[in-house]
Amino acid sequence: MLLKIDFENCYSFLEPTSVSFLVGKKVSNSFWETEINGRRVNKAIGVLGANASGKTNLLRAIDFLSKFIPVTYEEKKPNESIPITRHLLGSETSKISALFVLSEVEYKYKVECTNSSVIEESLHKKGDTGKFKYVFKRTKLSDGKFAVKQNKFGFDSNKAVHVPDNLSFIGAANSFGVPLAKEISNYMLKIKSNMHSLGRHSKDFRQLMKSSRFFDENPVYLDTLAEIMRNCDFGIDRISFSKIVKGDAGKDTGDRIAMGHHKCGEKEFRLPFMSESNGTQSAFLLLNTILPILKNGGTAVIDEIDNDLHPHLLPHILDLFKHEETNPNNAQIIFTCHTPEILNILAKHQIYLTEKDESSSASWRLADLKGIRSDDNRYAKYMAGALGAVPYL
Secondary structure, three states: OEEEEEEEOEOOEOOOEEEEOEOOOOOOOOOOEEEEOOEEEEOEEEEEEOOOOOHHHHHHHHHHHHHHOOOOOOOOOOOOOOOOOOOOOOOOOEEEEEEEEEOOEEEEEEEEEOOOOEEEEEEEEEOOOOOEEEEEEEEEOOOOOEEEEEOOOOOOHHHHOOOOOOOOHHHHHHHOOOHHHHHHHHHHOOEEEOEEOOEEOOOOHHHHHHHHHHHHHOHHHHHHHHHHHHHOOOOOOEEEEEEEEEOOOOEEEEEEEEEEEEEEOOEEEEEEHHHOOHHHHHHHHHHHHHHHHHHHOOEEEEOOOOOOOOOOHHHHHHHHHHOOOOOOOOOEEEEEEOOOOHHHHOOHHHEEEEEEEOOEEEEEEHHHOOOOOOOOOHHHHHHOOOOOOOOOO
């Protein structure tokens, strides 16, 4: 599970920033948390703030872990950039660190890099004494070469010093069959988002076809998808798939599009999902991301979760992460939204607020603000501007 992420000089965040899933000891127990290694961990975090305040960029720092760490020799091109952008007023290097638990062992990963080269990279493992000891350290020297130290990591030393500047040490080690590198890479691949390098994926034909293909090839999720669609009052009773033909000759493309079945009394008709409402399409794409994570574990990183969805649907979607029946492997979700009602859905230690001042974003946990009580009407306080993170109009 992801416990904490720290970053500095990343995207619109110039100053050191932290996002923690850890829950304090004084917080009352709820279904929103789980316990691992004696520590309570949030399963859901919501991020709220004005437009252009840095909400998406906060998610990008987390999404970076899955787009950099697990990439292997075979996948990385020699001159391909590292998927990170520094603040334009900051230094050349960005810093990101992540604290996570894997097989009941706590690890801390750190990387300092530019858009083209790793400067420093390390992995530390928490021992029985509670102290972290390095597993590997990789440092770029003034001559452009790397100095590498390992502590039972198992990466061949002759290959380790020649890992390319733009490739993570873990991804490279995974290419050569290092067991811990493979385990960490597989974990990082379970961080799934609805974003690309320029922002949130658009709701276009290509994305709808991608979701259709996923549910067609993975029917284990189809009943859950249909049940959620029924419970959320989208008017869809069940889902089937229909072949797509192309051209005057009616050539079979091999692709099948998802079709929503609508009932009207004793009659029924079908609509392809690209003909459904914007809200139905948004839910279809969202569930494509989160249902596999709920089943297999991992972290869903969702930008604008409320896009085109009615506010009443948001708690229903989030409840999927709340209960063991729908979230047996303690999957996590971190999301941005513009729905202030989220302030009264989640607890104050599950809400982060973002704000931008003088072209630099800042983020803080609601629970860290003084004078915020658990029984406050946080929605009213936010709408009145008492919590910040609102546009100055």
